[in-house]
Amino acid sequence: MKIGFIGAGNMGRAIANGLVAKGVCKADALQCISASGKGSAIMAEQTGARIAASKKELIEQSDVVVLAFKPQHLETITDEEAKAATGKLVVSVLAGRTLASMKAVFPEASNLVRVMPNTPSQIGKGVSTYCFEQTPSDSQQAEVNELLASLGTAYEVAEDQLHVATVINGCGPAFYFRIGQLISEAADARGLDKDLALKLAAETGIGSLELMKASKRDPKDLIDEVVSPNGVTHALLTSLDRQGFPKIIDQSMQDAVDRSIELSQSK
């Protein structure tokens, strides 16, 4: 499978690295192009991908075209470039950009896939959500399965669910990193070494979330196992609730969903 990346920033490189690491794509089957040439130079160095001379050439020489630039730039694809995608599978990771807006730009593509991946794909621990524009052929489904499996796990969702899914799995890593950052800063301020605090936070996070996933138990039951009556966890959770933590989570998710909807309506 020959894959071409238009855009070679954080996400494009995370995917390309995953593909090469899992052997889905040999380096000589990968191409990339970026706006300034900086991202594509890094991707080329990391993966062995070839840097294409133009987007048109990249599209012509790829079986699958991955759009990995900023959502606002979808309409910078020219008619000539779009024509080169006739009969090809076009995969977009552009947050908020709908299948309809992709179809308007790439009317002759064989099929379109909208994917929301995340940065842990860099280490094969990503999770992606995705939807097809048309019911995929067996080979299209197989190609997308193979591509996404190289990044981690993947779940198909209806397109109208992608706004919420984006916040959970696309933005989610930043949420957990922010928690780690705040915990380590608070620990440091109270005399615990910052690096040790970050390790403790990361390993506790990994262990707790693995337990939640493996046990399939209601998070409330898992919380109850930790809380001792009037103990330390009780103090922590009561303080969080008193300060409006549930409302903060709910409102911040709404604000992010609203931004995703806004992006889907923008040109």
Ligand SMILES: NC(=O)C1=CN([C@@H]2O[C@H](COP(=O)(O)OP(=O)(O)OC[C@H]3O[C@@H](n4cnc5c(N)ncnc54)[C@H](O)[C@@H]3O)[C@@H](O)[C@H]2O)C=CC1
């Ligand atoms: N960073 C993340 O965690 C995630 C990002 N995404 C999506 O991935 C896309 C890329 O995001 P990042 O990699 O974080 O951004 P980035 O800023 O790191 O990379 C963007 C890349 O696109 C290139 N580019 C800019 N304008 C271009 C144009 N007109 N034609 C071709 N290439 C162009 C840039 O040179 C750069 O290589 C965005 O649409 C974002 O919504 C989706 C899921 C997660």
Ligand SMILES: O=C(O)[C@@H]1CCC=N1
């Ligand atoms: O911040 C963004 O818009 C993208 C989508 C999910 C992660 N990064």
